[in-house]
Amino acid sequence: MKVDAITLRELQLPLKHFFETSCGRVTHRRIFLVAAACEGVEGWGECVALSDPSYSPEYVDGAQHVMIHHLLPRLVGGGPLDAADVAPRLAKLHGHPMAKGALEMAVLDAQLRAENRSFADFLGVTATRIPSGVSVGIHDTVDELLATVQGYVDDGYVRIKLKIEPGNDIEQVAAVRDLIGPDTPFQVDANTAYRRTDGAHLRRLDDFDLLLIEQPLPEHDIIGHARLAAEIATPICLDESLVSAAGTADAIELGACEIANIKPGRVGGYLEAVRIHDLCVAKGIPVWCGGMLETGIGRAANAVLAALPGFTLPGDISASTRFYAEDIVTEPIGITDGHVTVPTSPGLGFEVASTILDSFTTATVQAL
Ligand code: NPG
Numbered sequence: 001m002k003v004d005a006i007t008l009r010e011l012q013l014p015l016k017h018f019f020e021t022s023c024g025r026v027t028h029r030r031i032f033l034v035a036a037a038c039e040g041v042e043g044w045g046e047c048v049a050l051s052d053p054s055y056s057p058e059y060v061d062g063a064q065h066v067m068i069h070h071l072l073p074r075l076v077g078g079g080p081l082d083a084a085d086v087a088p089r090l091a092k093l094h095g096h097p098m099a100k101g102a103l104e105m106a107v108l109d110a111q112l113r114a115e116n117r118s119f120a121d122f123l124g125v126t127a128t129r130i131p132s133g134v135s136v137g138i139h140d141t142v143d144e145l146l147a148t149v150q151g152y153v154d155d156g157y158v159r160i161k162l163k164i165e166p167g168n169d170i171e172q173v174a175a176v177r178d179l180i181g182p183d184t185p186f187q188v189d190a191n192t193a194y195r196r197t198d199g200a201h202l203r204r205l206d207d208f209d210l211l212l213i214e215q216p217l218p219e220h221d222i223i224g225h226a227r228l229a230a231e232i233a234t235p236i237c238l239d240e241s242l243v244s245a246a247g248t249a250d251a252i253e254l255g256a257c258e259i260a261n262i263k264p265g266r267v268g269g270y271l272e273a274v275r276i277h278d279l280c281v282a283k284g285i286p287v288w289c290g291g292m293l294e295t296g297i298g299r300a301a302n303a304v305l306a307a308l309p310g311f312t313l314p315g316d317i318s319a320s321t322r323f324y325a326e327d328i329v330t331e332p333i334g335i336t337d338g339h340v341t342v343p344t345s346p347g348l349g350f351e352v353a354s355t356i357l358d359s360f361t362t363a364t365v366q367a368l
Pocket of ligand 1: 021023050055135189191239290291292293294316317318
């Protein structure tokens with residue numbers, strides 16, 4: 001396909017309630033979308049970078065800059081392409097997987113729409129629905145936390161993930177486990193907040209029968225995660241550390257990654273996400289699909305990816321109403337009996353609602 005035009009859009013979406021992690025508190029989500037016009041069809045990509053480099057080195061302004069000045073010239077300079085060409089064409093440019101992944105996503109969406117083909121068909125998924133987990137932020141008080149968790153239990157979410165950090169961990173985990181009972185799947189996410197010396201403290205989490213602890217240590221500390229895995233019974237899951245299939249293979253071999261969180265945006269796109277899934281299946285590592293407070297664009301595509309058979313744990317693919325009061329740029333995503341329906345429409349699985357999109361758009365750049 002020939003890429004005729006690329007439009008970058010920025011949106012500001014207010015969150016219903018602040019979302020706090022050990023990286024900080026988010027009250028508005030600055031969303032960065034890419035629209036690729038290719039031979040009469042339009043494909044959409046969503047860049048999952050946050051507004052500041054608190055989760056990973058990428059951030060919205062940086063992603064836009066690298067896209068305009070470095071990625072796009074190289075991408076279109078090579079002539080017509082399909083989604084599988086995007087990563088190889090950009091491979092000589094280091095880093096920036098979130099920006100690269102958004103471009104690949106837009107091209108893949110356009111390509112599938114041009115073929116009138118669904119992403120589900122492209123991936124060969126047969127599941128029609130996926131279990132929905134919810135990610136719960138750090139709260140100011142335990143009572144407020146329990147009220148929030150009870151609301152999600154009432155909504156039917158099948159798995160609770162709780163954000164933790166030093167000083168906001170054992171007491172909160174104990175209280176939530178007590179509330180939800182022993183049978184509800186429950187996991188925690190530290191977003192790199194602990195250090196190698198925290199092993200004895202983190203071993204206290206073993207009392208709560210958690211599915212996993214996600215990314216306890218800094219992203220580059222693979223050896224530290226391997227040591228921690230030997231020190232505590234709760235399985236270690238990596239998120240921020242995993243940015244490629246090759247790096248994931250190394251982390252698994254070193255014993256640092258007992259479970260993998262796959263976020264397509266973090267690893268450079270859906271095609272690399274599938275490679276990581278396939279690798280984990282071959283190595284017997286359970287995987288699940290993470291989220292980055294995406295609009296319906298990213299969430300719909302994630303719901304298709306998470307229907308692959310290796311995704312044996314519920315992902316962070318919650319209803320549109322989890323974070324946003326308004327519809328989220330596409331048709332709303334709902335949960336029924338704790339599950340999200342796998343979309344099967346042509347393209348990545350969403351239709352953009354242009355009036356809603358326009359009403360939240362704060363900037364538009366014609367990048368090509
Ligand atoms: O459901 O989209 C969602 C959010 C899931 O907790 C979630 N994302 O580290 O996994 C993460 C995390 C995150 C989001 C961290 C935003 C920092 C900011």
